[in-house]
Amino acid sequence: xxxxxxxxxxxxxxxxxxxxxxxxxxxxxxxxxxxxxxxxxxxxxxxxxxxxxxxxxxxxxxxxxxxxxxxxxxxxxxxxxxxxxxxxxxxxxxxxxxxxxxxxxxxxxxxxxxxxxxxxxxxxxxxxxxxxxxxxxxxxxxxxxxxxxxxxxxxxxxxxxxxxxxxxxxxxxxxxxxxxxxxxxxxxxxxxxxxxxxxxxxxxxxxxxxxxxxxxxxxxxxxxxxxxxxxxxxxxxxxxxxxxxxxxxx
Amino acid sequence: xxxxxxxxxxxxxxxxxxxxxxxxxxxxxxxxxxxxxxxxxxxxxxxxxxxxxxxxxxxxxxxxxxxxxxxxxxxxxxxxxxxxxxxxxxxxxxxxxxxxxxxxxxxxxxxxxxxxxxxxxxxxxxxxxxxxxxxxxxxxxxxxxxxxxxxxxxxxxxxxxxxxxxxxxxxxxxxxxxxxxxxxxxxxxxxxxxxxxxxxxxxxxxxxxxxxxxxxxxxxxxxxxxxxxxxxxxxxxxxxxxxxxxxxxx
Numbered sequence: 001x002x003x004x005x006x007x008x009x010x011x012x013x014x015x016x017x018x019x020x021x022x023x024x025x026x027x028x029x030x031x032x033x034x035x036x037x038x039x040x041x042x043x044x045x046x047x048x049x050x051x052x053x054x055x056x057x058x059x060x061x062x063x064x065x066x067x068x069x070x071x072x073x074x075x076x077x078x079x080x081x082x083x084x085x086x087x088x089x090x091x092x093x094x095x096x097x098x099x100x101x102x103x104x105x106x107x108x109x110x111x112x113x114x115x116x117x118x119x120x121x122x123x124x125x126x127x128x129x130x131x132x133x134x135x136x137x138x139x140x141x142x143x144x145x146x147x148x149x150x151x152x153x154x155x156x157x158x159x160x161x162x163x164x165x166x167x168x169x170x171x172x173x174x175x176x177x178x179x180x181x182x183x184x185x186x187x188x189x190x191x192x193x194x195x196x197x198x199x200x201x202x203x204x205x206x207x208x209x210x211x212x213x214x215x216x217x218x219x220x221x222x223x224x225x226x227x228x229x230x231x232x233x234x235x236x237x238x239x240x241x242x243x244x245x246x247x248x249x250x
Numbered sequence: 251x252x253x254x255x256x257x258x259x260x261x262x263x264x265x266x267x268x269x270x271x272x273x274x275x276x277x278x279x280x281x282x283x284x285x286x287x288x289x290x291x292x293x294x295x296x297x298x299x300x301x302x303x304x305x306x307x308x309x310x311x312x313x314x315x316x317x318x319x320x321x322x323x324x325x326x327x328x329x330x331x332x333x334x335x336x337x338x339x340x341x342x343x344x345x346x347x348x349x350x351x352x353x354x355x356x357x358x359x360x361x362x363x364x365x366x367x368x369x370x371x372x373x374x375x376x377x378x379x380x381x382x383x384x385x386x387x388x389x390x391x392x393x394x395x396x397x398x399x400x401x402x403x404x405x406x407x408x409x410x411x412x413x414x415x416x417x418x419x420x421x422x423x424x425x426x427x428x429x430x431x432x433x434x435x436x437x438x439x440x441x442x443x444x445x446x447x448x449x450x451x452x453x454x455x456x457x458x459x460x461x462x463x464x465x466x467x468x469x470x471x472x473x474x475x476x477x478x479x480x481x482x483x484x485x486x487x488x489x490x491x492x493x494x495x496x497x498x499x500x
Contacts, residue, residue, distance in 0.1 A: 009370075011269070014271075015270075016270040016271040016274070017269050017363075018269065018270055019266065019366065020265075020266040020267070020268055020270060021264075021266040023270060024266070090374075091370065091373045091374060091380050092379075092381055092389065094379070094381075096379045097378070097379040097382045097383075104377075110377060112373075112375075112377060113374060114262075114366045114370035114371055115370075116269065116339075116365070116366065120259075120339050120341065120342075120364035120365075120367070121364055123341045123362075123364070124340075124341060124362035124363060124364045127350050127354075127360060128341075128347070129340075129342075129344070129346045129347040131341070131342055131343050131344075133345065133347075133348070137343075137392055137393055137405055138390055138391070138392035138408040138409075139342065139390065139391050140388055140389065140391075140408060140412050141388070141389050141390075141391075142388035142389070142412070143381075143387055143388075155387055155388065158388040158390060158408060158411045159388075161407045161408045161410075161411045161412075162390050162392070162408040162412070232347075
């Protein structure tokens, strides 16, 4: 008898943004395989489980995907409840499909528990909706990073056509990212907000027009960062400008 | 002293896909204003609260947005913990900004609690990731519906440029939606999956190529429906075709 592998979304960071189902599975789990970015207070819910860190972080591959697949298959042959815990939602930039396909090929039952992806966490803190009547009816989530960590050129077109765009893993290559966006036709004045460590105590947000994105991204610290872009952020940008003016004339 | 209004995401439907934070706020709430689509087992968490249904459903406007704003302001002047419960995530197709702006203008504290939007619920049930190495690095969420319930023509371009697209509130206008997508350059063979009542007991999923979308959407029942589209769904479509073949030759 083999167990079930649950691919579980750990959410954006704050422990209470986990779903009730995810919390219950963590408490039941026999073994938990987790990414580097999952905070300790979420992991600590899995009291009776063995914890195995397999996560990658910003291109620093601490375990190869094939090795992770093998570990999950072996764990399901030994345990009833195996949890594979991934930051955000497993099905968005989480390489979930490779794990699902490997597990199903091995005849192992797989379940997926969705999680709050970072974009929604950042958005709730900013109090600025991703969509807005008359301003935005489409939101694209994308990443300029390819498998090998490089920035290719063809990713920017959806960011130029959607009303609101959220760029994952874009902060470290902000110069190349800005160039690709401008080339795809995004106006240099398009309002952006860079958010670091969304929903965590160290959360920070910097509004900037697109032409200032690289300079702004240089201020990102150690936390995971997102770039939000679109006319819905015009008010955020205007408020930041007013604050700056007040500081300059104080 | 005025209270705080919490715009809370109720998630895609299943009660245990609520976040821990949302569940805690519902238990604390003095009054809950909710959409028509929020299931009873989620509402029942708000045991001590007065429940007020203000929701709109499929264009049947049961309360005007300005009236809802007024109700929320009045409630915050009377109660400490006011919850505005919205299906999915409040910041995606939830008209959250109108409520946030009205509340802040009235000097009332607003907090937003993110929720799992239907796309992630449907995706986890299908066991098919929205992104996949070499196949999809961008996902757009959009709606063809305008404020007045009509289908305009300019919404389809992001669906044609992003690798994966999720269409909200598109099932009832599937013929016009298909025409707009084809006109925007989406191939007629692009794999789609129509999902009704994601994460709920009555959940159903029908894979179809884009050219069969209108015929497929005619099968949607009373539940909320989503259209997922992109090459990542090629395997879902192939599996459905194999099942159909087996049925025809049985």
